[in-house]
Every structure is written in C-alpha cells, then in structure tokens.
Amino acid sequence: MAKHRFDSATRIYQLMQILLLTSAACCSAQAADTGDPRELIRAAMQHWRGVTSYSEMTMTIHRPDWQRSFSMQAWTEGDKQSLVRVTEPRRDAGNGTLVKDKSMWTYSPKINRILKVPASMMNQSWMGSDFSNKDISKSTDIIDQYDHRLVSSETRDGHLVYTIESIPHEDAAVVWGREIVVIRDDYIMLKQQFWDQDNLLVKEMNTTSIEFMDNRHIAARMRMYQLETPEEWTELSVDAIDFDIDVAESLFTLSNLRNPRQ
Amino acid sequence: MSVFQSQARVVLTLSWRNLWRNSRRTGIMLGAIAVGVWAMIFMTALMRGMVDDMLNQGIRNLPGHIQVQHPAFLDDPSVVNSIAEPDSEFRASLDRLGAVRWSTRIKVPAVIASERETRGINLIGIEPAAEDDISGLPALMDTGRFLESDQDQGLIVGARLAERLETRLGKRVVIMSQDPANNIRERGFRIVGIYRAKLPELEEFNVYAARDTLQQLLHIEGRVSQIIVVGDDYRDIEPLYQRLRQLLPATLEARAWYQIDSYLAAMFKMMDGFVLVWIIIIFLALSFGLVNTLVMAIFERVREIGLILALGMRPGLIVYQILLESLLLLLIGLAIGNGIAYASIKPLQGGLDISAVAEGMAMMGASSVLYPKLLAADMILANVVVIVLGIVTSILPAWRAARLDPLRALNAT
Numbered sequence: 001m002a003k004h005r006f007d008s009a010t011r012i013y014q015l016m017q018i019l020l021l022t023s024a025a026c027c028s029a030q031a032a033d034t035g036d037p038r039e040l041i042r043a044a045m046q047h048w049r050g051v052t053s054y055s056e057m058t059m060t061i062h063r064p065d066w067q068r069s070f071s072m073q074a075w076t077e078g079d080k081q082s083l084v085r086v087t088e089p090r091r092d093a094g095n096g097t098l099v100k101d102k103s104m105w106t107y108s109p110k111i112n113r114i115l116k117v118p119a120s121m122m123n124q125s126w127m128g129s130d131f132s133n134k135d136i137s138k139s140t141d142i143i144d145q146y147d148h149r150l151v152s153s154e155t156r157d158g159h160l161v162y163t164i165e166s167i168p169h170e171d172a173a174v175v176w177g178r179e180i181v182v183i184r185d186d187y188i189m190l191k192q193q194f195w196d197q198d199n200l201l202v203k204e205m206n207t208t209s210i211e212f213m214d215n216r217h218i219a220a221r222m223r224m225y226q227l228e229t230p231e232e233w234t235e236l237s238v239d240a241i242d243f244d245i246d247v248a249e250s251l252f253t254l255s256n257l258r259n260p261r262q
Numbered sequence: 263m264s265v266f267q268s269q270a271r272v273v274l275t276l277s278w279r280n281l282w283r284n285s286r287r288t289g290i291m292l293g294a295i296a297v298g299v300w301a302m303i304f305m306t307a308l309m310r311g312m313v314d315d316m317l318n319q320g321i322r323n324l325p326g327h328i329q330v331q332h333p334a335f336l337d338d339p340s341v342v343n344s345i346a347e348p349d350s351e352f353r354a355s356l357d358r359l360g361a362v363r364w365s366t367r368i369k370v371p372a373v374i375a376s377e378r379e380t381r382g383i384n385l386i387g388i389e390p391a392a393e394d395d396i397s398g399l400p401a402l403m404d405t406g407r408f409l410e411s412d413q414d415q416g417l418i419v420g421a422r423l424a425e426r427l428e429t430r431l432g433k434r435v436v437i438m439s440q441d442p443a444n445n446i447r448e449r450g451f452r453i454v455g456i457y458r459a460k461l462p463e464l465e466e467f468n469v470y471a472a473r474d475t476l477q478q479l480l481h482i483e484g485r486v487s488q489i490i491v492v493g494d495d496y497r498d499i500e501p502l503y504q505r506l507r508q509l510l511p512a513t514l515e516a517r518a519w520y521q522i523d524s525y526l527a528a529m530f531k532m533m534d535g536f537v538l539v540w541i542i543i544i545f546l547a548l549s550f551g552l553v554n555t556l557v558m559a560i561f562e563r564v565r566e567i568g569l570i571l572a573l574g575m576r577p578g579l580i581v582y583q584i585l586l587e588s589l590l591l592l593l594i595g596l597a598i599g600n601g602i603a604y605a606s607i608k609p610l611q612g613g614l615d616i617s618a619v620a621e622g623m624a625m626m627g628a629s630s631v632l633y634p635k636l637l638a639a640d641m642i643l644a645n646v647v648v649i650v651l652g653i654v655t656s657i658l659p660a661w662r663a664a665r666l667d668p669l670r671a672l673n674a675t
Contacts, residue, residue, distance in 0.1 A: 102446060116444065171415070173436045173448035175377045196377040197433045 037148035037164040040183060052077045055241040061234050075245075081252040085260065098257040107257045114254055145172035146179070160185040176202075188219050201227050213241050273579055277587040280559065288591065291555045295595025295648070296602060298548040302541045302644040303603035303636070308614075309540070310635040313533050317496065319460060320526045321519050325397040326490035327499045328361075328506055329522060333515040335487060341370045342442050344485040345514060355509050361493050361502060365392030366486040368476045372439035374419070374469060376427035383423070383469045385439060387476030387486075390414065395492050399457060399470065406431045406455035414472035416454030420465025424456055431456055437469075441481040449479055497530075537640055541647050548648070549655045556588055556659040567663055568671025577664035584663055588656035589649070596645055603641075607634045 053076045060069045071088035085096040094109035104117040146166035153162045164181045168174035177197035182190040192205045203226045211220035218238060225233035250256050281288055321327060332343040347366060348356060356364050368387030373380060390409035393399045400408045404421055417435065424430055431453055438448040451471065459465045477483050493502045496519060503518045510516055520527030560567070567580060614632040 168434075168450065170434070170452065171449045173438070173450055175375050175434065175436050175450075177377075177434075194377075197429075202377055 037150040037162070037166075038143065040150075040162060040164065041148060041166075041181070042143050043187065051243060052245050052247045053241060053243050054245045056239045057236060058239055059234065059236050062232065064231050071239075075247065075251055077247050077252065083252055083257065096257050096260075098252060098254065100252060105254060105257060112258075114258055145169055145174060151180070156184075161190065186217055188217060190219075203227060208235075209237075211238075213238070214243050216243065269579060273583045273586060277583050277590060280563075280583075281587055281590055284559070284562075287555060287558070291551060291591060292595045292598060294548060294551045295592060296598035298544050299596055299599025299644060299648060300602045300606070302544050302648075303600065303641055304606055304634070306537050306540060306640045306644070307603075307607050307634040307636045308632060309537070310533070310637060310640065311633045313529055314635055315633060317526055317530055320523060321496050322396075322398050323461070323464060324519055324522050326519070327493045327496055328491040328503055328516055328518050330489040330491070330506070330510060330514050330516045331487060333513075335515075336517075339369060339371065339487070341440060341480050341482060341487075344368075344442070344482055344487055345489075347484050347486050348489065352509075356489070356491075359491070359502065359505055359509065361491045361506075363392055363395035364489060364491045365389045365396055366473065366489050368473055368480070368482070369487045370439050370476075370480065372437055372469070374423070374427065375436045375438065376429040376433070379427045381423065381426060381466075384467045385437060385476065386468055386470050387473040388470055389473050392490075396490050402457040402459060404456050404458040406453070408455055409470065409472050412472050412474045414454075415451070415475055416471070417451035418455040418457055418470040419453055420468065421456050421458045422462055422465035423467075423469065424453065426466065429453065437471075437479070439480060443481075445481075447479050447481065538643065538647075541644050542651075545647055545651050549651065552588070552591075552652060553655050553659060555591075556584065556656055559587070560584065560659050560663045564666065564671050564674045567666055568668045568674065571666065571668040572672060580664040581657075581660040584660035585653060585656055588652060588660075592649055592652040596648060600641065600645070604636070607636050610634050 053074075055074050055076075057072045057074060058069055059072065060067060069088075070086055070092065072084055072086050074082060074084045076082040080099075080101050082099045083096065086092045086094065094107075096107045098105045098107075105114050106117060107114045146168050149165045149167070151163040151165050153160055155161070162183050162185070164183065166179045166181060168176060168178075175196075176194045177199060178195045180191070180193040180195070182192075184190055188207065188210055190207050193201055194203045196202050203224065205222055205224040207219040207222050209219075209221035210217055212218075213220070218241060221235065221237040223233050223235045248261075250261065330345070332345050335343040366389060368385075370385050372383055372385035374383050375381075388397075388399075388409065389412055390400075393408075394401070399418075403418075406418075407416075409416060409418060417437070419427075419435075427435065429435055434450045434452050436448055436450050438446060441447050457465070457470075459468075473486070477485065491502070491506060493499050499518055503516065507516050520530065571577070571580070610632075611634065614634065616632055
C-alpha cells in the first residue's frame, strides 16, 4: 500500500511534467514560425522557465471493474521544481511529492517519513495506472536525447498543428523506438504516442479538452491508455489553475514537504 | 615344502571346490557383490562428477577463486563501497602473484527496462578479455556477440531475462542505477549478445556491460567493485591466497571461494565423508547376503565339517578355510564389479544428459549434463571396504563352524 502511494507521487510528478509541457501560453510562438521541430519542443519547454503556477487537479484511474479518483494540489516553478499534495480521498490525503531537478522525495503522513525515491522505484507503475515513467518524466531530456523531425503541419481550428517524430539517441535512457508528438502552435500537446522498437504503437496520450483558464489556453483534460487495453485508462484533469503566483523560498523544501505551510 | 604350505594348499583347494559346489548360489552371490561394487563405484563417480561440477559452476558464478573488495562491500554491495583500480605498482605485483588470471569488475544493483517490463538486476562491468578464465561467459553466448573491449557500448543479457522483458537481440533497453552521491544514473544500451547460463536463474539476474562504460555511467571513473583472482586449481588455493593477503593494503579485504560461499565449502569438505558413508551403506545391504550365503554353506555341510574335525583338522584351519572361501567369493565379485563399473563409466565420460530432471538439478546448483568422475582413490576405497568388512562379517559363521562338536556334527541329520 505504502509503495503504491509512493509511486503515486512519481506518477504525479510526471503528470506535472505533462502539464508543464502541454498547458500552454497566450503569446509568443517564434519557434513555431520557423517549424524547426527541435526548436518547437525547446520553446514549448522554455516557455515555462520561471513561470510559477498553482493548480488543483483530479486524477482518475479507470479499469473495467473499478475506478478511482484523487484530488491534488500542485505548485510548480519552471520545469525543475514542483510540489504535489493529495487532498482527497482522505486516506491518501497528505501524501506529498517534491521534485527538484532530477531528485525526488515523497512524504507519507502515515509513516511520518520523507523518502528519497531511488532509481529502482522510478520505473514502477502506480496501482496499474497507465502513466509509465520514462516517457515524459524528464522534461528537458526530451530535447537533447532525441532526434526530432517534423513530419507534417496542418491547420486545425485556426491553429497550426505540428506532428513531430522523435527518435531517441542510441544511449538515451528511453525504451521507445520512437515517439510522436502532436503539438499546437501555442504549445499545447494534443497527442503523444509511444512506439516500440518493432514499430508497434504501445500507448498513447490524448488531450481531450482544451480550456481557457487564467488568461491562457491549457490542456485541461488528458487521457493515457495502452493500445492493448483501451478500456483501461488514466485521466488527468485540471480543475483550476493560477499562473505567476508568489512562491515563497520555503515552498520547495523538504521541511515544507513534511509540514505544509501554505 | 613346509607343513604350513601344504596345509594352506589343501585348504585353498577345499575352499575353491566348496565355492563351486553350489554354483548357482555362488553365482547369485557373485552377482550381488558385483552389482553392489558397481553401485558403489558408479554412483560415487556420478556424485563426484556432480559435486565437482557444482563447485566449478559455483566458483565461476562467484566468480573467481579469490575476490578482493572493500570490507563493507559484502554487507552492502552498492556503488559507494568501491575500491580504486589497481595502480601500476599494484598491477605489477598482482601479475607476479602466480595466478592464472586476475581482473577487475564492477557489480552494482540496477534496474533494466524495456518497453513493456522493468526488472531488478545485477549489473556487472567486466574486462571482456579476462572473462574466459573467470566466469566462462564467452562460452555461454547463445546469439549475438560477446563484448569486445573495455569500452564496448553493448549489453549482454540472459536468454530468460530477454524473454521476461519481451525484448531480444539488437533492441535497446534502459539501465538505471545510482552513482555514489545517490543520483540516478541511466542510459540506453543495445543488446548485442544473449547468453544461456547452465543455471537458468542466473540468466535473469546477471547483466554484463563493459567496465569502462559502466564507470562512466555510474560516475566512478578509476574505481571498481572487486578484483577477481583465479588460480590453477580451486582445491589448492591456499598458498596463492596467503601471498595475495600479504600484498594487500589493510583497506582491502580478500576472500577465498570457500569463505565467500560456505555452502560450496561445506560441499567440498563433506564429499569424502559422504563417499565413505555411501559405500558402507551399500556394503551393509550386501553383507546380509554374504553372511547368509556363508551360513547356508556351513549348515549344508555340518556333517562334513564334523568328519574333518574328527579326522584331526584343527578348528583354526576350518576358520581359515571358510574365510578363504569368503575372500575368494569377494575377490571374484570385486573383479567383476570393478570391471562393470569401469566399463559403464568410460563411455559416459563425455557427459550424461539428465535434462529430464534438469530443473531439480538446477535447484541444487548443478547443470543438466553429468560428467562422471572416476577417482582411483574412490575405487580403492570401495574395494578395501568390501574386502575388510567382508572378511569381518565372515568371521562369525567361520567361528561357529570351527566350534562344532565333531560327535554331534557327525550325527546331525
């Protein structure tokens, strides 16, 4: 049980990264203009450098015979620091995760301990959730560890939509043969596909709803599922989000992870 | 010709003729002895072969006859407890040590991930050139190639692990571990080779990469986990071990194979005692038949013995005669038994395939091909045990025959 909760934190961390990558911005799309895929992705990332946010999210894991939801609060600063705390259901409330750069700690009130997540646990699945680690967790790695290629661009609902194929380098810490990212010119990621090395589509994440919140368009609802089991999925939805909040120095610290002060 | 010699000759003749008086019974007894001796020698050879195989296998899996490591490495085999790579001076003295081979390696717990599976493994960084003598890994390669240099970027996994990961030769996997500062280190590796271990469990856990590649990955440039030393013969490692210990600085700890794996050591030590116990157990079964045969032979000729006694043969010679009879029986039986044993082991020296029970054998740490090992010492031991104990068990019937009262014996019906 503890392990599951532990992993839930990992998962949330990734979700945060997706959020960072996908929830997008109002303005500037210089990179989008050039159409250079690498620059597109870099711009999508850098867009968030220095941007702070506070959000309330719901994560739903769906299985044919059960379904489970979590409510969470999340604070982020840029793409390096984030803090996530579960608020509902009550038995999981208080579980927190702190991410600073590539290090990650979790806190569980039931054991009153902060644990640094070791390498061996970074890859585990959370209660059979469909979000698996490697793919999206390391936000900046996606730029440097892949070769990007613009496959196509088209206009959809008044936006330019780019399809980018990313093939990991030989020594990249990525198991996929290739990934395909569909991204809008305002940096909202519409779709991300993970193909194995035999060129079979393994899993897919779709943005199912885009909303206008706090003066920006963001991907408000995303769903991840494995192609083999389409009736099993995990969905993340953003209920509310505030950008450019004041972040106290003490927010992204271990002591704050243990003793919430906001 | 002395009296004693002529007596001995008469007794020998009597014994020999008595032996074949009931040739069917003697034949059966000879058969029993021959089969018993065959079982002793054959099974001992099989066991020797099996244990030798287990020891060799076990030592190759450790690997090495002697391992040098950080004193804390055994309790906590993490990347923190590494040692510096031997410098040139240390290298030179290791070369002078008289070992067949020495080599450095890295061994850390790690995680391997494919598109569909993630598993915990032992990540081992090797110097590929030395591996033939140390773990015998190159000979186990099933498909693909072995690592070619200390900087090789490839990865070698076991066939079973590849199956579990749903991956195969030529595909990329991700290896994850930690550096000494507890930071996560990870990178992709292409599987360049797949090996099949004699013990299938090992295939799932041991994953091999080149040493320098791992040093880079784990941020431990110039450091290794262990120095592995292999001598001529694992049975005689002590002198090498002592020389090595004197060479080592106090910060390093050397352990011989029998200290590393006390199970192997116990097996090695117990084997001789085990062989003796095995031989005696078979003999016990055999001795009932032997005693019974002799007792029957005596009951049959109570009158005859009475007559000889009455004619003046000394009881001592009766004992002598019966013991000689038993000895002849044993000698012929042993000759046949040894012959069968030798003849049945020789053709099997190339290996006895017992893959039908491979799973059970693997549990014991033995492989599915048995190489019987016939030791002269075991053969001699079996023969000596049978002759000595055979004579001892024959004493009772012989003694009883010698103590027969001639008058009663003559009148016995």
